[in-house]
Amino acid sequence: xxxxxxxxxIPYLPRGVRLQQDRVRGIRVLQAPERAMQxxxxxxxxxxxxxxxxxxxxxxxxxxxxxxxxxxxxxGDIRDFLTGLIERRMVFLKPLEIxxxxxx
Amino acid sequence: xxxxxxxxxxxxxxxxxxxxxxxxLAEITHRCPLACPYCSNPVELTRAAEELPAEDxxxxxxxxxxxxxxxxxxxxGEPGARRDLAQIVASARDAGLYVNLITSGIxxxxxxxxxxxxxxxxxxxxxxxxxxxxMADRISGHPGSWDKKMGFAGxxxxxxxxxxINAVVHRQNMERLPDMIALAETLGARxxxxxxxxxxxxxxxxxxxxxxxREQAVFARQVxxxxxxxxxxxxxxxxxxxxxxxxxxxxxxxxxxxxxLNVGPDGSVLPCHAAxxxxxxxxxxxxxxxxxxxxxxxESFNAFRGTxxxxxxxxxxxxxxxxxxxxxxQAMAIAGDARATDPVCSKSPLHAQVVARAxxxxxxxxxxxxxxxxxxxxxxxxxxxx
Numbered sequence: 001x002x003x004x005x006x007x008x009x010i011p012y013l014p015r016g017v018r019l020q021q022d023r024v025r026g027i028r029v030l031q032a033p034e035r036a037m038q039x040x041x042x043x044x045x046x047x048x049x050x051x052x053x054x055x056x057x058x059x060x061x062x063x064x065x066x067x068x069x070x071x072x073x074x075x076g077d078i079r080d081f082l083t084g085l086i087e088r089r090m091v092f093l094k095p096l097e098i099x100x101x102x103x104x
Numbered sequence: 105x106x107x108x109x110x111x112x113x114x115x116x117x118x119x120x121x122x123x124x125x126x127x128x129l130a131e132i133t134h135r136c137p138l139a140c141p142y143c144s145n146p147v148e149l150t151r152a153a154e155e156l157p158a159e160d161x162x163x164x165x166x167x168x169x170x171x172x173x174x175x176x177x178x179x180x181g182e183p184g185a186r187r188d189l190a191q192i193v194a195s196a197r198d199a200g201l202y203v204n205l206i207t208s209g210i211x212x213x214x215x216x217x218x219x220x221x222x223x224x225x226x227x228x229x230x231x232x233x234x235x236x237x238x239m240a241d242r243i244s245g246h247p248g249s250w251d252k253k254m255g256f257a258g259x260x261x262x263x264x265x266x267x268x269i270n271a272v273v274h275r276q277n278m279e280r281l282p283d284m285i286a287l288a289e290t291l292g293a294r295x296x297x298x299x300x301x302x303x304x305x306x307x308x309x310x311x312x313x314x315x316x317x318r319e320q321a322v323f324a325r326q327v328x329x330x331x332x333x334x335x336x337x338x339x340x341x342x343x344x345x346x347x348x349x350x351x352x353x354x355x356x357x358x359x360x361x362x363x364x365l366n367v368g369p370d371g372s373v374l375p376c377h378a379a380x381x382x383x384x385x386x387x388x389x390x391x392x393x394x395x396x397x398x399x400x401x402x403e404s405f406n407a408f409r410g411t412x413x414x415x416x417x418x419x420x421x422x423x424x425x426x427x428x429x430x431x432x433x434q435a436m437a438i439a440g441d442a443r444a445t446d447p448v449c450s451k452s453p454l455h456a457q458v459v460a461r462a463x464x465x466x467x468x469x470x471x472x473x474x475x476x477x478x479x480x481x482x483x484x485x486x487x488x489x490x
Binding site: 014 | 127172175226229
Protein backbone atom coordinates (compact mmCIF):
# COMPACT_ATOMS: atom_id res chain seq x y z
CA UNK A 1 0.00 0.00 0.00
CA UNK A 2 1.03 3.60 -0.59
CA UNK A 3 2.63 5.18 2.46
CA UNK A 4 0.20 7.76 3.85
CA UNK A 5 2.89 9.96 5.36
CA UNK A 6 6.14 11.40 3.99
CA UNK A 7 9.06 13.18 5.73
CA UNK A 8 7.98 16.60 4.47
CA UNK A 9 4.39 16.27 5.67
CA ILE A 10 3.31 18.27 8.70
CA PRO A 11 1.04 16.12 10.88
CA TYR A 12 -1.50 17.83 13.13
CA LEU A 13 -4.56 17.14 15.24
CA PRO A 14 -7.58 18.51 13.37
CA ARG A 15 -10.55 20.19 14.96
CA GLY A 16 -12.50 17.70 17.06
CA VAL A 17 -9.42 15.71 18.09
CA ARG A 18 -7.63 16.50 21.32
CA LEU A 19 -5.21 15.10 23.86
CA GLN A 20 -6.68 14.92 27.32
CA GLN A 21 -5.97 13.66 30.78
CA ASP A 22 -8.47 11.04 31.96
CA ARG A 23 -8.57 12.08 35.60
CA VAL A 24 -10.67 9.10 36.72
CA ARG A 25 -8.46 6.39 35.23
CA GLY A 26 -5.23 8.38 35.52
CA ILE A 27 -4.29 7.89 31.87
CA ARG A 28 -3.78 10.02 28.77
CA VAL A 29 -6.42 9.72 26.07
CA LEU A 30 -6.93 10.95 22.54
CA GLN A 31 -10.49 12.16 22.14
CA ALA A 32 -11.96 12.11 18.63
CA PRO A 33 -15.38 11.81 17.00
CA GLU A 34 -17.01 8.77 18.64
CA ARG A 35 -13.61 7.49 19.81
CA ALA A 36 -11.58 7.78 22.97
CA MET A 37 -8.22 6.07 22.68
CA GLN A 38 -5.95 5.21 25.58
CA UNK A 39 -2.37 6.34 24.95
CA UNK A 40 0.84 4.81 26.24
CA UNK A 41 3.83 7.03 27.08
CA UNK A 42 5.24 6.76 23.55
CA UNK A 43 1.94 7.64 21.88
CA UNK A 44 1.51 10.58 24.22
CA UNK A 45 5.08 11.77 23.53
CA UNK A 46 4.57 11.62 19.76
CA UNK A 47 1.18 13.37 19.75
CA UNK A 48 2.45 16.07 22.11
CA UNK A 49 4.93 17.06 19.38
CA UNK A 50 2.22 17.78 16.79
CA UNK A 51 2.20 21.57 16.73
CA UNK A 52 1.08 22.07 13.15
CA UNK A 53 4.40 23.72 12.27
CA UNK A 54 7.06 21.01 12.28
CA UNK A 55 7.33 18.27 9.65
CA UNK A 56 7.66 14.55 10.26
CA UNK A 57 11.39 14.86 9.64
CA UNK A 58 11.78 17.68 12.15
CA UNK A 59 9.76 15.89 14.83
CA UNK A 60 11.78 12.72 14.25
CA UNK A 61 15.03 14.63 14.68
CA UNK A 62 13.83 16.29 17.90
CA UNK A 63 12.59 13.06 19.47
CA UNK A 64 15.72 11.14 18.41
CA UNK A 65 17.85 13.78 20.10
CA UNK A 66 15.70 13.91 23.24
CA UNK A 67 15.58 10.14 23.74
CA UNK A 68 19.09 9.58 22.38
CA UNK A 69 17.80 6.94 19.96
CA UNK A 70 18.64 6.16 16.32
CA UNK A 71 16.51 8.38 14.08
CA UNK A 72 15.64 5.50 11.69
CA UNK A 73 14.04 3.65 14.59
CA UNK A 74 12.22 6.75 15.86
CA UNK A 75 11.03 7.54 12.33
CA GLY A 76 9.61 4.02 11.98
CA ASP A 77 7.81 4.22 15.33
CA ILE A 78 6.27 7.59 14.53
CA ARG A 79 5.29 6.54 11.01
CA ASP A 80 3.58 3.34 12.18
CA PHE A 81 1.74 5.09 15.01
CA LEU A 82 0.60 8.08 12.97
CA THR A 83 -0.39 5.94 9.97
CA GLY A 84 -2.96 4.16 12.14
CA LEU A 85 -4.37 7.50 13.25
CA ILE A 86 -4.35 8.97 9.74
CA GLU A 87 -6.35 5.95 8.56
CA ARG A 88 -8.89 6.71 11.30
CA ARG A 89 -8.85 10.41 10.36
CA MET A 90 -7.64 11.39 13.82
CA VAL A 91 -4.45 12.96 12.45
CA PHE A 92 -4.38 15.18 9.36
CA LEU A 93 -1.42 16.16 7.15
CA LYS A 94 -0.46 19.33 5.40
CA PRO A 95 2.48 19.89 3.06
CA LEU A 96 5.56 21.75 4.22
CA GLU A 97 5.16 25.37 3.16
CA ILE A 98 8.05 26.74 1.18
CA UNK A 99 8.52 30.47 1.63
CA UNK A 100 7.95 32.17 -1.67
CA UNK A 101 10.35 34.97 -0.83
CA UNK A 102 13.97 34.38 -0.17
CA UNK A 103 14.35 35.61 3.38
CA UNK A 104 17.73 35.97 5.03
CA UNK B 105 -38.38 4.10 46.77
CA UNK B 106 -36.69 0.75 47.24
CA UNK B 107 -33.06 0.77 48.41
CA UNK B 108 -30.42 -0.38 45.98
CA UNK B 109 -28.61 -3.63 46.79
CA UNK B 110 -25.36 -3.04 48.68
CA UNK B 111 -23.32 -5.45 46.53
CA UNK B 112 -23.23 -5.76 42.73
CA UNK B 113 -24.79 -9.11 41.79
CA UNK B 114 -26.22 -10.47 38.53
CA UNK B 115 -29.82 -11.61 38.23
CA UNK B 116 -28.94 -14.99 39.76
CA UNK B 117 -27.15 -13.43 42.73
CA UNK B 118 -23.62 -14.13 41.48
CA UNK B 119 -21.13 -11.40 42.46
CA UNK B 120 -20.06 -9.21 39.50
CA UNK B 121 -17.41 -6.54 39.10
CA UNK B 122 -18.56 -3.37 37.34
CA UNK B 123 -15.98 -1.54 35.24
CA UNK B 124 -16.23 2.15 34.33
CA UNK B 125 -18.31 3.65 31.53
CA UNK B 126 -16.63 5.49 28.64
CA UNK B 127 -19.68 6.93 26.90
CA UNK B 128 -23.12 8.21 27.71
CA LEU B 129 -26.04 8.61 25.34
CA ALA B 130 -28.16 11.56 26.47
CA GLU B 131 -31.56 11.44 24.79
CA ILE B 132 -32.61 14.89 25.89
CA THR B 133 -36.00 14.81 24.17
CA HIS B 134 -38.20 12.44 22.19
CA ARG B 135 -39.71 15.29 20.20
CA CYS B 136 -38.64 15.14 16.55
CA PRO B 137 -39.83 16.69 13.29
CA LEU B 138 -39.03 13.42 11.50
CA ALA B 139 -41.01 10.20 11.73
CA CYS B 140 -38.50 7.54 10.58
CA PRO B 141 -40.16 4.12 10.75
CA TYR B 142 -37.04 2.52 12.30
CA CYS B 143 -36.48 5.10 15.05
CA SER B 144 -34.50 3.67 17.96
CA ASN B 145 -36.64 5.48 20.52
CA PRO B 146 -39.15 3.35 22.39
CA VAL B 147 -42.66 3.00 20.98
CA GLU B 148 -43.96 4.70 24.15
CA LEU B 149 -42.40 8.12 23.74
CA THR B 150 -41.72 10.54 26.59
CA ARG B 151 -43.67 13.78 26.35
CA ALA B 152 -42.21 17.29 26.61
CA ALA B 153 -43.68 17.92 30.06
CA GLU B 154 -41.69 15.01 31.49
CA GLU B 155 -38.33 16.18 30.11
CA LEU B 156 -35.50 16.95 32.53
CA PRO B 157 -34.62 20.63 32.86
CA ALA B 158 -31.17 21.80 31.73
CA GLU B 159 -29.95 22.12 35.35
CA ASP B 160 -30.56 18.41 35.90
CA UNK B 161 -28.60 17.59 32.75
CA UNK B 162 -25.72 19.73 34.02
CA UNK B 163 -25.63 17.73 37.25
CA UNK B 164 -25.88 14.42 35.37
CA UNK B 165 -22.96 15.41 33.12
CA UNK B 166 -20.81 16.22 36.17
CA UNK B 167 -21.73 12.89 37.74
CA UNK B 168 -20.97 11.11 34.48
CA UNK B 169 -17.52 12.73 34.20
CA UNK B 170 -16.77 11.82 37.84
CA UNK B 171 -17.78 8.25 37.03
CA UNK B 172 -15.29 8.01 34.12
CA UNK B 173 -17.44 8.95 31.12
CA UNK B 174 -15.31 10.68 28.47
CA UNK B 175 -17.82 11.28 25.70
CA UNK B 176 -21.47 12.26 25.66
CA UNK B 177 -23.67 11.73 22.63
CA UNK B 178 -26.39 14.34 22.80
CA UNK B 179 -29.29 12.95 20.87
CA UNK B 180 -33.07 12.62 20.92
CA GLY B 181 -35.55 12.66 19.24
CA GLU B 182 -34.13 15.74 17.66
CA PRO B 183 -31.97 17.53 20.26
CA GLY B 184 -32.62 20.80 18.41
CA ALA B 185 -36.25 20.53 19.51
CA ARG B 186 -35.03 21.82 22.89
CA ARG B 187 -34.60 25.57 22.96
CA ASP B 188 -31.98 25.22 25.70
CA LEU B 189 -29.77 22.87 23.66
CA ALA B 190 -26.80 25.26 23.67
CA GLN B 191 -27.03 25.57 27.45
CA ILE B 192 -27.10 21.77 27.76
CA VAL B 193 -24.08 21.44 25.43
CA ALA B 194 -22.13 24.07 27.36
CA SER B 195 -22.77 22.27 30.64
CA ALA B 196 -21.45 19.01 29.16
CA ARG B 197 -18.27 20.75 28.03
CA ASP B 198 -17.94 22.42 31.45
CA ALA B 199 -18.04 18.93 32.97
CA GLY B 200 -15.05 18.04 30.77
CA LEU B 201 -16.93 15.77 28.36
CA TYR B 202 -16.34 15.44 24.63
CA VAL B 203 -19.62 16.43 22.99
CA ASN B 204 -21.02 14.60 19.99
CA LEU B 205 -24.22 16.16 18.65
CA ILE B 206 -26.44 13.62 16.90
CA THR B 207 -29.01 15.47 14.83
CA SER B 208 -31.40 15.25 11.91
CA GLY B 209 -30.28 18.75 10.94
CA ILE B 210 -33.93 19.84 10.86
CA UNK B 211 -34.87 22.89 12.91
CA UNK B 212 -31.34 24.08 13.61
CA UNK B 213 -30.68 27.34 11.81
CA UNK B 214 -27.27 28.66 10.80
CA UNK B 215 -27.35 31.12 13.71
CA UNK B 216 -28.17 28.35 16.17
CA UNK B 217 -25.39 26.18 14.79
CA UNK B 218 -22.96 29.03 15.44
CA UNK B 219 -24.31 29.26 18.95
CA UNK B 220 -23.68 25.51 19.35
CA UNK B 221 -20.14 26.06 18.09
CA UNK B 222 -19.62 28.66 20.83
CA UNK B 223 -21.17 26.29 23.37
CA UNK B 224 -18.52 23.70 22.54
CA UNK B 225 -19.94 20.98 20.29
CA UNK B 226 -16.92 18.89 19.30
CA UNK B 227 -18.43 16.82 16.51
CA UNK B 228 -21.65 16.72 14.51
CA UNK B 229 -23.34 13.54 13.39
CA UNK B 230 -26.01 14.11 10.75
CA UNK B 231 -28.59 11.46 9.88
CA UNK B 232 -29.55 10.95 6.25
CA UNK B 233 -32.59 8.92 5.19
CA UNK B 234 -31.77 8.72 1.49
CA UNK B 235 -29.49 10.05 -1.23
CA UNK B 236 -32.18 12.03 -3.02
CA UNK B 237 -35.22 14.11 -2.01
CA UNK B 238 -37.81 11.43 -2.85
CA MET B 239 -36.40 8.66 -0.66
CA ALA B 240 -35.19 11.00 2.10
CA ASP B 241 -38.58 12.69 2.43
CA ARG B 242 -40.54 9.46 2.19
CA ILE B 243 -38.56 7.57 4.84
CA SER B 244 -38.38 10.56 7.20
CA GLY B 245 -42.06 11.33 6.66
CA HIS B 246 -41.05 14.99 6.37
CA PRO B 247 -41.50 16.78 3.03
CA GLY B 248 -38.57 19.10 2.36
CA SER B 249 -36.23 17.28 4.76
CA TRP B 250 -33.62 16.62 2.08
CA ASP B 251 -33.14 20.27 1.16
CA LYS B 252 -32.91 21.30 4.80
CA LYS B 253 -30.34 18.58 5.52
CA MET B 254 -28.16 19.58 2.59
CA GLY B 255 -28.29 23.18 3.77
CA PHE B 256 -27.34 22.11 7.28
CA ALA B 257 -24.41 20.00 6.00
CA GLY B 258 -23.11 23.07 4.19
CA UNK B 259 -23.14 25.14 7.40
CA UNK B 260 -21.37 22.35 9.27
CA UNK B 261 -18.57 22.47 6.69
CA UNK B 262 -18.39 26.28 6.74
CA UNK B 263 -18.13 26.44 10.51
CA UNK B 264 -15.58 23.63 10.41
CA UNK B 265 -17.12 20.97 12.66
CA UNK B 266 -15.94 17.43 12.01
CA UNK B 267 -18.86 15.64 10.36
CA UNK B 268 -20.11 12.07 10.49
CA ILE B 269 -22.91 10.92 8.23
CA ASN B 270 -25.30 8.51 9.90
CA ALA B 271 -26.92 6.25 7.31
CA VAL B 272 -29.43 3.60 8.27
CA VAL B 273 -29.75 0.94 5.58
CA HIS B 274 -32.64 -1.43 4.97
CA ARG B 275 -34.34 -3.22 2.12
CA GLN B 276 -35.67 -0.03 0.55
CA ASN B 277 -32.30 1.67 0.16
CA MET B 278 -29.49 -0.88 0.39
CA GLU B 279 -28.75 -0.84 -3.34
CA ARG B 280 -27.96 2.87 -3.00
CA LEU B 281 -25.22 2.36 -0.43
CA PRO B 282 -22.40 3.19 -2.89
CA ASP B 283 -24.16 6.51 -3.62
CA MET B 284 -24.58 7.19 0.10
CA ILE B 285 -20.85 6.71 0.65
CA ALA B 286 -20.11 8.98 -2.31
CA LEU B 287 -22.44 11.61 -0.85
CA ALA B 288 -20.61 11.47 2.49
CA GLU B 289 -17.37 12.15 0.58
CA THR B 290 -18.94 15.06 -1.26
CA LEU B 291 -20.19 16.57 1.98
CA GLY B 292 -16.65 16.44 3.38
CA ALA B 293 -17.48 13.95 6.12
CA ARG B 294 -14.63 12.31 8.02
CA UNK B 295 -16.76 9.32 8.92
CA UNK B 296 -19.88 7.50 7.84
CA UNK B 297 -21.76 5.11 10.04
CA UNK B 298 -23.62 2.57 7.96
CA UNK B 299 -26.01 0.78 10.26
CA UNK B 300 -28.42 -1.88 9.16
CA UNK B 301 -31.81 -1.37 10.80
CA UNK B 302 -31.99 -3.06 14.19
CA UNK B 303 -35.37 -4.68 14.59
CA UNK B 304 -36.52 -3.32 17.92
CA UNK B 305 -39.48 -1.07 18.68
CA UNK B 306 -40.58 0.96 15.68
CA UNK B 307 -38.43 -1.00 13.23
CA UNK B 308 -40.00 -4.24 14.39
CA UNK B 309 -43.42 -2.83 13.47
CA UNK B 310 -42.05 -2.30 9.95
CA UNK B 311 -40.18 -5.58 9.50
CA UNK B 312 -41.91 -6.52 6.26
CA UNK B 313 -40.92 -3.28 4.56
CA UNK B 314 -37.41 -2.96 6.02
CA UNK B 315 -35.91 -6.45 6.41
CA UNK B 316 -33.01 -6.74 3.96
CA UNK B 317 -32.62 -9.81 1.79
CA ARG B 318 -29.63 -12.07 2.21
CA GLU B 319 -28.33 -10.88 -1.18
CA GLN B 320 -28.52 -7.27 0.00
CA ALA B 321 -26.61 -8.11 3.18
CA VAL B 322 -23.85 -9.76 1.13
CA PHE B 323 -23.81 -6.80 -1.27
CA ALA B 324 -23.56 -4.24 1.54
CA ARG B 325 -20.65 -6.11 3.12
CA GLN B 326 -18.80 -6.10 -0.22
CA VAL B 327 -19.50 -2.39 -0.81
CA UNK B 328 -18.16 -1.54 2.66
CA UNK B 329 -15.02 -3.66 2.21
CA UNK B 330 -14.26 -2.13 -1.20
CA UNK B 331 -14.91 1.43 0.00
CA UNK B 332 -12.68 0.99 3.05
CA UNK B 333 -9.76 0.08 0.78
CA UNK B 334 -10.46 2.82 -1.75
CA UNK B 335 -11.06 5.55 0.84
CA UNK B 336 -8.26 4.65 3.26
CA UNK B 337 -7.19 7.83 5.05
CA UNK B 338 -10.08 9.81 3.49
CA UNK B 339 -13.33 8.47 4.93
CA UNK B 340 -13.74 6.14 7.89
CA UNK B 341 -16.59 3.64 7.52
CA UNK B 342 -18.18 2.11 10.58
CA UNK B 343 -20.55 -0.70 9.71
CA UNK B 344 -23.28 -2.49 11.64
CA UNK B 345 -24.16 -5.54 9.51
CA UNK B 346 -27.54 -7.25 9.21
CA UNK B 347 -27.42 -9.64 12.15
CA UNK B 348 -30.42 -11.68 11.00
CA UNK B 349 -28.17 -12.94 8.21
CA UNK B 350 -25.05 -13.48 10.31
CA UNK B 351 -23.59 -16.60 11.91
CA UNK B 352 -22.96 -14.99 15.30
CA UNK B 353 -24.78 -12.17 17.08
CA UNK B 354 -23.50 -8.64 17.61
CA UNK B 355 -21.74 -7.92 20.89
CA UNK B 356 -24.56 -6.10 22.64
CA UNK B 357 -23.23 -2.77 23.95
CA UNK B 358 -19.76 -4.38 24.00
CA UNK B 359 -21.10 -6.25 27.02
CA UNK B 360 -24.11 -5.27 29.14
CA UNK B 361 -23.26 -2.52 31.61
CA UNK B 362 -19.60 -2.55 30.57
CA UNK B 363 -18.83 0.63 28.64
CA UNK B 364 -21.91 2.76 28.14
CA LEU B 365 -25.12 4.05 29.63
CA ASN B 366 -28.19 5.75 28.28
CA VAL B 367 -30.15 8.53 29.99
CA GLY B 368 -33.63 9.16 28.63
CA PRO B 369 -35.54 12.46 28.39
CA ASP B 370 -37.19 11.90 31.80
CA GLY B 371 -33.94 10.89 33.51
CA SER B 372 -34.40 7.13 33.36
CA VAL B 373 -31.02 5.40 33.17
CA LEU B 374 -30.77 2.31 30.97
CA PRO B 375 -27.91 -0.02 30.04
CA CYS B 376 -28.97 0.43 26.39
CA HIS B 377 -31.56 2.52 24.57
CA ALA B 378 -33.77 -0.50 23.87
CA ALA B 379 -33.58 -2.02 27.35
CA UNK B 380 -37.07 -0.73 28.19
CA UNK B 381 -38.36 -3.60 26.04
CA UNK B 382 -37.33 -5.96 28.85
CA UNK B 383 -40.63 -5.40 30.55
CA UNK B 384 -39.86 -7.03 33.91
CA UNK B 385 -36.74 -4.95 34.45
CA UNK B 386 -36.89 -2.01 36.83
CA UNK B 387 -34.86 1.07 35.85
CA UNK B 388 -33.56 3.78 38.13
CA UNK B 389 -33.90 7.49 37.51
CA UNK B 390 -31.12 10.08 37.68
CA UNK B 391 -33.56 12.44 39.43
CA UNK B 392 -33.57 10.08 42.42
CA UNK B 393 -30.07 8.64 42.63
CA UNK B 394 -26.52 9.36 41.59
CA UNK B 395 -25.30 7.91 38.31
CA UNK B 396 -22.51 6.22 40.25
CA UNK B 397 -24.96 4.30 42.46
CA UNK B 398 -27.07 3.37 39.45
CA UNK B 399 -24.02 2.22 37.48
CA UNK B 400 -22.47 0.20 40.29
CA UNK B 401 -25.42 -1.13 42.26
CA UNK B 402 -28.69 -1.12 40.32
CA GLU B 403 -30.34 -4.42 39.50
CA SER B 404 -30.74 -3.43 35.86
CA PHE B 405 -27.04 -2.67 35.22
CA ASN B 406 -25.84 -5.74 37.12
CA ALA B 407 -28.41 -8.18 35.70
CA PHE B 408 -26.30 -9.38 32.78
CA ARG B 409 -22.79 -8.42 33.87
CA GLY B 410 -20.11 -11.12 33.78
CA THR B 411 -20.85 -14.53 32.26
CA UNK B 412 -22.33 -16.54 35.15
CA UNK B 413 -25.93 -15.70 34.22
CA UNK B 414 -25.60 -17.23 30.75
CA UNK B 415 -27.55 -20.37 29.94
CA UNK B 416 -26.45 -22.95 27.39
CA UNK B 417 -25.41 -22.87 24.58
CA UNK B 418 -23.65 -19.61 25.64
CA UNK B 419 -22.21 -20.92 28.92
CA UNK B 420 -19.91 -23.47 27.27
CA UNK B 421 -19.31 -21.36 24.13
CA UNK B 422 -15.80 -20.01 23.53
CA UNK B 423 -17.31 -16.82 22.12
CA UNK B 424 -19.08 -15.87 25.34
CA UNK B 425 -16.55 -13.15 26.15
CA UNK B 426 -16.57 -11.92 22.52
CA UNK B 427 -20.27 -11.37 21.91
CA UNK B 428 -21.66 -11.84 25.45
CA UNK B 429 -24.50 -13.99 24.15
CA UNK B 430 -25.65 -11.21 21.82
CA UNK B 431 -28.46 -8.73 22.31
CA UNK B 432 -30.64 -9.10 25.44
CA UNK B 433 -33.48 -7.12 23.91
CA GLN B 434 -33.51 -9.33 20.84
CA ALA B 435 -33.59 -12.39 23.11
CA MET B 436 -36.55 -10.83 24.92
CA ALA B 437 -38.36 -9.96 21.69
CA ILE B 438 -37.91 -13.27 19.90
CA ALA B 439 -37.36 -15.92 22.61
CA GLY B 440 -39.53 -14.17 25.19
CA ASP B 441 -36.62 -14.50 27.64
CA ALA B 442 -34.04 -11.75 28.06
CA ARG B 443 -31.34 -14.18 29.23
CA ALA B 444 -31.68 -16.57 26.29
CA THR B 445 -29.00 -16.88 23.62
CA ASP B 446 -29.65 -14.17 21.05
CA PRO B 447 -31.88 -16.04 18.56
CA VAL B 448 -29.91 -14.67 15.59
CA CYS B 449 -26.95 -16.83 16.74
CA SER B 450 -26.53 -19.98 14.64
CA LYS B 451 -26.19 -21.95 17.89
CA SER B 452 -29.60 -20.84 19.19
CA PRO B 453 -32.38 -23.44 18.98
CA LEU B 454 -34.55 -20.64 17.55
CA HIS B 455 -32.12 -19.76 14.78
CA ALA B 456 -33.82 -21.66 11.95
CA GLN B 457 -37.11 -20.01 12.86
CA VAL B 458 -35.49 -16.53 12.91
CA VAL B 459 -33.92 -17.05 9.50
CA ALA B 460 -37.16 -18.37 8.02
CA ARG B 461 -39.07 -15.36 9.35
CA ALA B 462 -36.44 -12.89 8.15
CA UNK B 463 -36.48 -14.44 4.69
CA UNK B 464 -40.27 -14.38 4.57
CA UNK B 465 -40.28 -10.71 5.67
CA UNK B 466 -37.58 -9.86 3.13
CA UNK B 467 -39.58 -11.56 0.38
CA UNK B 468 -42.69 -9.49 1.11
CA UNK B 469 -43.66 -7.68 -2.06
CA UNK B 470 -43.14 -4.06 -1.13
CA UNK B 471 -41.41 -1.44 -3.19
CA UNK B 472 -40.35 2.04 -2.19
CA UNK B 473 -43.53 3.41 -3.75
CA UNK B 474 -46.10 1.08 -2.29
CA UNK B 475 -44.76 -0.14 1.05
CA UNK B 476 -46.99 0.78 3.95
CA UNK B 477 -44.82 2.28 6.67
CA UNK B 478 -45.81 2.82 10.27
CA UNK B 479 -44.25 6.16 11.07
CA UNK B 480 -42.82 7.04 14.42
CA UNK B 481 -45.08 9.70 15.85
CA UNK B 482 -46.07 10.78 19.30
CA UNK B 483 -49.64 9.87 20.20
CA UNK B 484 -52.00 12.80 20.25
CA UNK B 485 -53.29 13.67 23.70
CA UNK B 486 -56.81 12.86 22.54
CA UNK B 487 -55.79 9.33 21.54
CA UNK B 488 -54.12 8.84 24.89
CA UNK B 489 -57.26 9.82 26.72
CA UNK B 490 -59.57 7.93 24.38
